[in-house]
Amino acid sequence: MGISVDLPYFPRTGLLEDVAKVYSSGLKQGVTLFAPRRQGKTSFVKHELLPFARETLGWQTIYIDLWARRDAPDLALVEALEAELERQRSGWRRKLKLAKVKARAKTPGADLEATMVPVGFEAEDALENRLAHALAAVVDGKPTLLVLDEVQSLAGVKRENFVAAFRTAIQKLAGNLFVFYTGSSRDGLNQMFRVQRAPLFESAMSLLLPPLGTAFVDDRLAFLADRSRARVSRKALREAFVALGGTPEYLNELVLTLLIANDGNVPKALAAWQAARKEAGAHIALDGLRPLDHAVLALLAEPNHPSVYGADGLAFMSKRVPGQVVKTSSVQGAMRKLAKRGLVAPTGRTGDYEIEDPVLLLQLRAEAKTGK
Template sequence: MHIPEALPYFSRAPLEAECLGHIGLGKGVSMLAPRRAGKTSFVENELIPAAENHGYDIIYVDVGKREKSPELAIVETLEAFNGKSAFKVTSAKIEGSRGAGLGLARRSLGSAPAATIDLVARLSRAFDRIRPTANVLFVIDEFQALANCTEPGFVAALRTHIQRLQRLKFFFTGSSRRELSNMLSTQGAPFLGMTMPVPLPELDRSFVEDRCTLFHERTGRTIDIDAMEAVFKRLVLVPEYLNQALGLMMVRGIYDPAAGYAAWKDAILEQGEGSKLWSTLSELDQKIILLLNHAPATPMFAKSTLDWLGNCLPGENITTTRIQTALQRLVRNGVLEQAQARGGYEVSHDELQVFVSHLKKPKLPALPARRR
């Protein structure tokens, strides 16, 4: 059996140059992309090392890992910062065009001050102690978690301190369009106009070719690139999922991409968070999600939609009120969000979206006509 090493990071060098260019010219950059699309990998493997090479000190905090207390995560990270990078390079190996396999380690935060101290006061003291001798890049991953901040005055204070420090630049990422907009772009947003939005491009065939080359280097076997690209599309272009499928193929000695996809689906998709969440949803919720997945521009309160749901759920009294209640509940629970570009709703829980996309197409009545 072949025991593979972790697959190396796939470089996004043009994106790194664009982000650093905007940071150098202005103050901040924001990046919106779904979870698992590669934002954190880009930040840790390219943005931070490149910024350090350009003389920036780094403050990095992933508030997505502390969603219940993002304010505390930010304060503790700032308190630990002493003017030196919060990361250190532990190893670096350049592998051709695949970029650096970079080992990054957070410095210990040490013992935190008493939790009873007001967080806004701690935030102010932490910023007051920053006396940068070089430019500082403040990176907040999953920044939209602060949209649900419960600490009075914290977000306003954070904005004020960021604006006050002349040598401080910032880079925010987010995976929820609605919550990130509430922080950055809607009327009254606390950080309105402070960032340049930069999209995270989807990886394309070049990524698939790179992974197939790695597979050949490590196993001595060649896999069909076109077939692997088809698998990548079935995995909704999520790089982490393709890496998982390739890892399974290496471990199990699978050389057919379709069989590798089937192995991934059985081992990971069916056991993942999307599958677990799906099993907890009501039948009405499931049908709404299926409808939005197959026809995202569907007018949810049209008579044709009510008739379609009624045919799917015989005996149920489907009303606009029930649909509205279900939609509000699904938005509140982070399953759906409003699609700003076209109106309506879309699935925002990435693992559930992937799970639903891989379900066999249900034998349902004809979908309601889209609004012209």
């Protein structure tokens, strides 16, 4: 039996309308959409936002995934804009000028030594200058939607000047340039958007990604009914979606597992999905952690867990660290380490954190139930 892995896209009711209202208001030049990974941000962009901007509004659109080059996202942004300019101008990089010319000898017919650089640049132009030039040249008076996926990659002290330069560049293009930012790391996004001193604080409005609920589950159920003769329990599939943390990508993977098994057994498919995740390396992220680090994660995995810095939270962690009374200062150090590894992130509430990766959260909760 042939199986298609392209499950139908399920639209986010009302989100596109909200984005359009922000841009048409003239009050904000950007929209931010923050949610954990695998929740469907990129799917919304590719299936709804970009087609709407191109086909309904008649805008040119540019999509750049900064996560693909997270070791050098500033360079990735600049090079992607320059590549778009190259495409628009049919080889503008090949139109070179002689930036420096000097004779090697005074004799007639002496060879000339030249430094060749792209038109519009000076030799060794700073990255911020390249950004401003490329962005202005790409927009060139045309209504433009620039989508930056996983924009938190730009956060950090080392890139503060670059982000500030980016803010200046987009402000100069107000009225023609509209930016849509997606991100998944709260820590990085706070640095760029959510606090008043952040470089992009005033330029963008934050919108929430509407959660998918029972209608999404029923849509996947209809897909299964169309592709398989096996009967799947609506109740079981809804419960599985809850167990998967309401993560759309995980439910889609479970649906494909059911499609392959062709027996309608949701608990069996869920167990197979979890086993496949574990075999693929779900535990690797925990290698090298200390007992206190594990205790912190165990606390954060608890539903409605107490504060990590409160008396109840400290007592919870002390029970899991033999021979040690856990203190606030120790927990703060553990939090910094876990946040640096991308395992936890602040929720935005003072002193409150959560586990960043839904797969890890499910893994820890499963281990808590089995007593491992």
